[in-house]
Amino acid sequence: MRCLEAVVLCMLKEVEGERTASSVFHLLKGKKSAQTIQDAHLFKLDKWFQTTPFLTMALFDQLIEGLQQSGCLEGDRQRSFVTAKGRDEIKDVLGQIGTFPHLSGWKLGGTAPLFFSRLQLAVQVVSHLAYQDRTYYPITRDEGVQQWVKQFVKKNGFEKGKLAASFHREIRFVLEKQPEHPDCLLLRFSGHSQTGKTIEQTADLLCMEPTEYWFRFLHSLHAVVQTVMNEGEELPLLKQLLSDITVSVPLTESARKTAAYLHKGMKIEEVAAARRLKRATIEDHIVELALNDPYFSIRPFIDEQKEAAVLKAGGSSGVRQLKPLKDRLPDHSYFEIRLVLAKESRGTT
Amino acid sequence: MTIDEHLYQTFGFSSFRPGQRETIESLLGGRHTLSMLPTGTGKSLCYQLPAYMLSGSVVVVSPLLSLMQDQVEQLKMKGEKRVIALNSFLQYKEKNAALLRLDRYKFIFLSPEMLQMPNVMQALRGLSIALFVVDEAHCISQWGYDFRPDYSLLGKARTQLGSPLTLALTATANQKVRADIREKLRLTDVEEWVFSVNRPNIAVNIEMVEEPLQKRVRLLEWVQFLQAPGIVYFSGRKSAEEAAAYLKQHGINRSAFYHGGMDAGDRLLIQHQFLNGEIDIVCATSAFGMGINKENVRFVIHYHMPAQIEAYLQEIGRAGRDGKPAISVLLYVPGDEKLHEFIAESEFPDEGQIRQVTEYGLHPRDVQPPLSETQLRFLVHYAKTADEQGQSRSELIRDVRRKLLEKKAVKRVEMKHWVESKDCRRAAYMQMFHEKASEQLQCCDRCGLDPVLYKMKDRMETAEKGMDWRERLNILLPEF
Ligand SMILES: Nc1ncnc2c1ncn2[C@@H]1O[C@H](COP(=O)(O)OP(=O)(O)OP(=O)(O)O)[C@@H](O)[C@H]1O
Ligand SMILES: [Mg+2]
Numbered sequence: 001m002r003c004l005e006a007v008v009l010c011m012l013k014e015v016e017g018e019r020t021a022s023s024v025f026h027l028l029k030g031k032k033s034a035q036t037i038q039d040a041h042l043f044k045l046d047k048w049f050q051t052t053p054f055l056t057m058a059l060f061d062q063l064i065e066g067l068q069q070s071g072c073l074e075g076d077r078q079r080s081f082v083t084a085k086g087r088d089e090i091k092d093v094l095g096q097i098g099t100f101p102h103l104s105g106w107k108l109g110g111t112a113p114l115f116f117s118r119l120q121l122a123v124q125v126v127s128h129l130a131y132q133d134r135t136y137y138p139i140t141r142d143e144g145v146q147q148w149v150k151q152f153v154k155k156n157g158f159e160k161g162k163l164a165a166s167f168h169r170e171i172r173f174v175l176e177k178q179p180e181h182p183d184c185l186l187l188r189f190s191g192h193s194q195t196g197k198t199i200e201q202t203a204d205l206l207c208m209e210p211t212e213y214w215f216r217f218l219h220s221l222h223a224v225v226q227t228v229m230n231e232g233e234e235l236p237l238l239k240q241l242l243s244d245i246t247v248s249v250p251l252t253e254s255a256r257k258t259a260a261y262l263h264k265g266m267k268i269e270e271v272a273a274a275r276r277l278k279r280a281t282i283e284d285h286i287v288e289l290a291l292n293d294p295y296f297s298i299r300p301f302i303d304e305q306k307e308a309a310v311l312k313a314g315g316s317s318g319v320r321q322l323k324p325l326k327d328r329l330p331d332h333s334y335f336e337i338r339l340v341l342a343k344e345s346r347g348t349t
Numbered sequence: 350m351t352i353d354e355h356l357y358q359t360f361g362f363s364s365f366r367p368g369q370r371e372t373i374e375s376l377l378g379g380r381h382t383l384s385m386l387p388t389g390t391g392k393s394l395c396y397q398l399p400a401y402m403l404s405g406s407v408v409v410v411s412p413l414l415s416l417m418q419d420q421v422e423q424l425k426m427k428g429e430k431r432v433i434a435l436n437s438f439l440q441y442k443e444k445n446a447a448l449l450r451l452d453r454y455k456f457i458f459l460s461p462e463m464l465q466m467p468n469v470m471q472a473l474r475g476l477s478i479a480l481f482v483v484d485e486a487h488c489i490s491q492w493g494y495d496f497r498p499d500y501s502l503l504g505k506a507r508t509q510l511g512s513p514l515t516l517a518l519t520a521t522a523n524q525k526v527r528a529d530i531r532e533k534l535r536l537t538d539v540e541e542w543v544f545s546v547n548r549p550n551i552a553v554n555i556e557m558v559e560e561p562l563q564k565r566v567r568l569l570e571w572v573q574f575l576q577a578p579g580i581v582y583f584s585g586r587k588s589a590e591e592a593a594a595y596l597k598q599h600g601i602n603r604s605a606f607y608h609g610g611m612d613a614g615d616r617l618l619i620q621h622q623f624l625n626g627e628i629d630i631v632c633a634t635s636a637f638g639m640g641i642n643k644e645n646v647r648f649v650i651h652y653h654m655p656a657q658i659e660a661y662l663q664e665i666g667r668a669g670r671d672g673k674p675a676i677s678v679l680l681y682v683p684g685d686e687k688l689h690e691f692i693a694e695s696e697f698p699d700e701g702q703i704r705q706v707t708e709y710g711l712h713p714r715d716v717q718p719p720l721s722e723t724q725l726r727f728l729v730h731y732a733k734t735a736d737e738q739g740q741s742r743s744e745l746i747r748d749v750r751r752k753l754l755e756k757k758a759v760k761r762v763e764m765k766h767w768v769e770s771k772d773c774r775r776a777a778y779m780q781m782f783h784e785k786a787s788e789q790l791q792c793c794d795r796c797g798l799d800p801v802l803y804k805m806k807d808r809m810e811t812a813e814k815g816m817d818w819r820e821r822l823n824i825l826l827p828e829f
């Protein structure tokens with residue numbers, strides 16, 4: 001079984017009986033919808049959020065079908081359950097490969113690719129400078145990244161040889177710290193008289209199954225980004241590469257608009273009327289905001305006592321099913337319960 | 350400076366290639382020019398050199414994003430900073446910033462749809478345009494290889510820009526296509542420079558293979574035998590990938606596949622590896638090659654018969670750009686053409702998809718199953734045309750679709766006849782362009798050719814396995 005299948009199974013296990021198989025697809029793709037964003041937290045699947053840019057719905061469907069046929073999964077797309085065989089497979093595969101503890105798709109899904117793109121181009125430019133070689137084609141065609149790296153080199157390039165050496169030291173430092181084989185990242189760089197390898201080629205050179213390589217690469221990259229975030233003082237160049245990447249929390253566009261209205265002091269009903277949306281939709285947005293925005297207060301929508309009641313009824317112990325909670329709290333609306341759960345799970349990430 | 354001095358001082362070449370001088374002098378004489386020069390001989394120079402002798406900007410229309418980017422990068426590498434590519438991938442902000450200061454650029458590359466945008470046209474009208482270039486001009490004709498509906502709007506855009514001095518470039522356009530180019534671009538008074546389509550240094554070899562499975566074996570044998578680097582063309586992505594895997598399994602390590610379904614970053618890496626000589630066999634679809642300037646490609650193999658002779662000539666034209674001998678091999682199994690029937694159909698939206706737009710009023714982007722990029726362009730373009738001409742959308746779209754499919758079928762039959770013919774290959778393809786054959790050595794399989802001349806002399810090996818990562822890092826960024 002490929003690493004990707006094991007990851008999907010592992011995620012399906014978390015949502016089984018409560019969500020459809022497609023919800024796992026949306027998580028992997030990092031869909032910016034209220035439902036997916038909530039799921040990431042409720043089921044503690046946030047590390048996988050937005051980690052498989054290469055996956056398409058068609059590929060995912062094939063994969064699910066394969067899992068059903070091999071007896072790892074039973075039930076239908078609406079409600080699938082991981083079988084005992086499926087659980088063994090997860091253990092087998094991820095037991096060997098590991099569970100990628102540094103992977104953090106939720107936090108770094110947007111940051112890491114841009115950081116890597118800048119790093120790749122910066123390494124290429126600095127490498128060519130060091131060898132006084134001026135004839136090469138840039139590794140990325142992204143104009144924004146090209147402009148950025150140009151400024152970066154201008155700012156730091158006072159002594160050409162020195163820049164390569166400092167860059168070398170910083171990269172060695174982070175490569176030694178991260179958990180995977182350094183070649184997972186290193187082989188992907190282009191420089192003087194050598195071109196970076198594609199994902200396929202790197203997997204091949206490292207004798208890995210391609211999706212396993214992909215997750216190891218991402219794992220390594222996320223670990224590097226976290227090191228730079230935490231120990232930036234020792235890594236001035238890498239820190240610059242990360243400096244102005246502004247990651248906005250993944251919010252749906254629609255939730256953003258709702259937030260703007262709420263900000264003006266409007267009530268749920270008023271927002272719904274102004275936006276010509278259903279009340280339930282606005283409530284979804286509010287739950288989304290509660291999940292994602294650390295400064296969002298749920299107080300206008302639920303008072304302290306009611307919040308405490310939800311927590312007491314089990315809302316703090318990782319219970320994710322709404323129905324049993326609702327049964328215990330007949331005076332609460334589903335919205336109020338979801339709101340408290342959302343705020344609680346925000347605390348954990 | 351004279352044009353010869355420019356050639357040497359600005360471009361570092363000592364002499365013109367056939368057709369370059371004629372084209373450039375015609376332009377400098379202020380005449381609209383249509384030039385047909387063989388593949389890979391240096392058509393780009395025909396507008397790059399005059400750019401430095403004329404005041405004002407050179408606007409170049411190019412059919413493919415990747416081709417545009419390749420050209421921009423090549424100019425930049427030569428030290429020209431005043432180049433920009435305007436295309437739909439440019440961010441809104443970047444594009445607006447560029448449009449505000451468009452006069453700073455000497456070379457402005459555009460995709461045809463950019464000329465449909467009012468703000469782009471407005472910016473262009475504010476410029477003094479020294480030269481308006483239509484690269485790969487055959488895309489304008491329904492009879493041309495790689496017809497692109499939005500090229501047909503170039504004539505109107507050209508008029509709106511005040512009919513600036515115009516250069517149309519192509520490597521493969523017969524009389525019919527050239528007439529189409531003149532008409533669609535509204536070029537009434539135009540000087541035509543037509544050079545032979547023939548590439549004498551490329552031997553043409555067609556090999557009949559009994560059945561499809563045997564092709565793989567023959568491919569491997571050829572690849573092991575021939576001097577690299579080389580390109581192998583396939584009609585489908587999957588077969589390109591499978592063949593690349595097969596070659597790898599059999600010890601052809603410095604090989605890779607390339608197709609439009611790959612991630613853009615990966616595609617670029619393969620291209621760079623090939624240019625730098627780190628890999629020397631690329632198994633590709635037709636997406637590979639346009640705009641890639643590699644001088645020393647020694648062979649092109651076609652694993653499937655191309656859809657038409659122009660496509661074949663363009664693709665083999667990527668070999669032997671240094672003027673040294675090269676060979677093209679086409680592996681043919683009777684029935685190969687069926688594949689193209691299927692591919693041709695799939696380039697257009699099907700009945701159901703057309704109906705969703707014409708009868709149910711769906712936006713082409715919402716059609717199910719979703720349309721490919723080509724299908725989308727087609728539908729959008731002809732829906733608009735129908736509206737403008739006050740015709741029924743569904744009738745016009747179905748009509749065009751049928752006509753284009755018929756044309757493709759005609760071209761397919763022509764190609765098949767060429768493959769099956771007993772006559773000299775070269776004479777026959779030249780005949781299709783109304784040229785007289787020229788006799789030569791190492792001509793084709795019909796006239797007799799000696800494959801040993803193209804036999805591998807040296808094959809590079811890679812030794813990157815087993816290197817320690819610290820060593821690798823040290824080479825990449827020396828720690829002095
Ligand atoms: N006069 C010359 N002498 C030597 N090399 C030349 C000359 N003119 C152009 N070249 C080189 O020939 C190569 C091919 O040039 P170019 O890409 O312009 O060809 P093309 O005709 O546009 O090819 P294609 O058919 O692929 O579009 C380039 O590497 C270019 O630098
Ligand atoms: Mg060209």
Ligand SMILES: [Zn+2]
Nearest residue numbers: 773792793796
């Ligand atoms: Zn011949």
